[in-house]
Amino acid sequence: MAFKKHIPNIITLCNLAAGLVALVYAFDTHYQMAFVWVCIGIFFDFWDGFFARILKAQSPIGLQLDSLADMVTSGVVPGLIMFQMLVGIEDMREEYNLAADNFYLGLLPYVGFIITLASCYRLAKFNVDARQTDSFIGLPTPANALFILSLPMILAHSDTDSWLFAFLSNPYVLIGISLLSAFMLNAEIPLFSLKVKYFNWETNKIQIVFLVISVLLLFFLQYLAIPVIILFYVALSAITNKLSAKTAA
Structure with missing residues (x-):
């Protein structure tokens, strides 16, 4: 029985471990493996809270561990990936004989780490925001x-x-995406939670519809589906919020 309360934290630490492996691959610009390990980390992140509720093992330390693990897997890794993409653009342009761009000033790739900074602020805010x-x-x-x-x-x-x-090989586009990412992480935009609390249709119907459509998009569009799914997530949340507001009125 004593071990039961540690199960959610172990799952959270698995998320952190996956993030650390993703970091190793990101440093070596092995983007596909970094992507795979981040997905594995997010999978663990999806279930730690669920098992904490089922096992009645929720705790303040579990909340902090969750944010610390997410900071690595979903904060440091994407910032490093953006940094590496910006650094590698000049080499890629030479390889494909594309026109050179005078953007490269040495410090510009570090703009990618604004994603990490914004993720850190978003996670800290989440822990103290009763609305979330x-x-x-x-x-x-x-x-x-x-x-x-x-x-x-x-x-x-x-x-x-x-x-x-x-x-996507335009450095200014990548910098714009970095800034947009930082904004979206901390924007006052209500979005529905993707985490499953209980296995029933009524509680999770929005999540189930979203997941089914997301799987279909992934099947047809593959990697290109991911930004489409993110946009769909924001749009579906906006529609859900409007419908809820009309129902409440």
């Missing part, structure tokens, strides 16, 4: 991490002469 017990205010860090990590995967699977390749 059953929903989110601002884009959750795991969703943002998946969005950022999808970018090098989309780039790698795009034709070098396509508009998408040109778009």
